[in-house]
Amino acid sequence: MEAHSTCERKEETLRAEVKLLERDNEALRLMLEVMNKKLDTLQSHLQEMKEGQMRINLNQINGSIVEAPTVSKKPLQIFVRTDPNDNSLTVKDGYQWRKYGQKVTKDNSSPRAYFRCSMAPGCCVKKKVQRSIRDKSILVATYEGEHNHDLHDNSLCQTSSSTTRGIPKGSMASCPPPVMADDNSEPVILDLSLSASHQPCRRHTENFDQQYCSPSSQNKIQEFVDSLVKDPNFTVALAEAVARSITNQT
DNA sequence: CGAGTTTGACCTGCGC
DNA sequence: GCGCAGGTCAAACTCG
Numbered sequence: 001m002e003a004h005s006t007c008e009r010k011e012e013t014l015r016a017e018v019k020l021l022e023r024d025n026e027a028l029r030l031m032l033e034v035m036n037k038k039l040d041t042l043q044s045h046l047q048e049m050k051e052g053q054m055r056i057n058l059n060q061i062n063g064s065i066v067e068a069p070t071v072s073k074k075p076l077q078i079f080v081r082t083d084p085n086d087n088s089l090t091v092k093d094g095y096q097w098r099k100y101g102q103k104v105t106k107d108n109s110s111p112r113a114y115f116r117c118s119m120a121p122g123c124c125v126k127k128k129v130q131r132s133i134r135d136k137s138i139l140v141a142t143y144e145g146e147h148n149h150d151l152h153d154n155s156l157c158q159t160s161s162s163t164t165r166g167i168p169k170g171s172m173a174s175c176p177p178p179v180m181a182d183d184n185s186e187p188v189i190l191d192l193s194l195s196a197s198h199q200p201c202r203r204h205t206e207n208f209d210q211q212y213c214s215p216s217s218q219n220k221i222q223e224f225v226d227s228l229v230k231d232p233n234f235t236v237a238l239a240e241a242v243a244r245s246i247t248n249q250t
Numbered sequence: 251c252g253a254g255t256t257t258g259a260c261c262t263g264c265g266c
Numbered sequence: 267g268c269g270c271a272g273g274t275c276a277a278a279c280t281c282g
């Protein structure tokens with residue numbers, strides 16, 4: 001009799017667990033859907049950037065530098081989501097910047113910081129960084145000018161111990177680049193505030209994989225996560241592509 | 251000590 | 267011409 005009730009209790013516990021797992025399953029399925037959509041968006045953005053790059057390269061090969069028809073002449077603006085508690089107006093785009101001024105503007109209570117590219121002596125590229133009025137967690141960076149050097153020159157700042165003050169050593173190499181947007185397109189916001197607080201989600205995903213996914217799906221998810229989050233080559237390559245885009249579009 | 255940041259002063263362009 | 271706002275300069279300061 002006692003064994004029977006124990007068995008019933010166990011069954012009940014298991015049912016409750018199954019219910020919880022089913023709820024997790026549904027939540028994670030939705031999460032995967034969202035992630036897949038975001039991946040599609042990212043891939044289409046990457047494709048657009050590649051096409052733009054090819055057009056510009058072809059124009060340069062032909063001997064005369066002609067503005068690509070789709071490229072705006074306006075200063076390039078990027079939007080970067082950062083930790084709202086982080087007061088530093090730094091947008092890590094792979095280049096090395098020297099701050100030369102800060103000003104509070106009339107239309108925005110947040111100060112605007114002025115940076116000059118310090119990777120090459122003759123480089124006259126400037127950028128302005130200011131928090132968005134609407135969302136303080138978003139930094140708006142405006143780029144002006146054209147880099148006269150390659151992002152590969154950055155190898156100096158990646159390995160040197162005397163890099164920029166206030167930016168942790170090696171952060172340049174590993175930091176994800178911001179995403180470009182001009183005045184004609186929907187601003188694309190990159191979340192730089194990813195932190196250890198997201199680990200539970202990851203743990204959930206792993207749990208989800210173990211419980212429900214076939215090995216092939218698991219591999220797909222693992223590939224996706226690895227390529228976007230872990231792989232430094234991916235972020236470095238993307239940083240270079242974005243930086244080239246900045247150089248050519250401005 | 252060198253390189254980068256801070257910050258008040260100064261310069262410049264624009265609207266009235 | 268004046269005032270305002272944005273942009274830049276440069277001396278002082280900070281930090282590794």
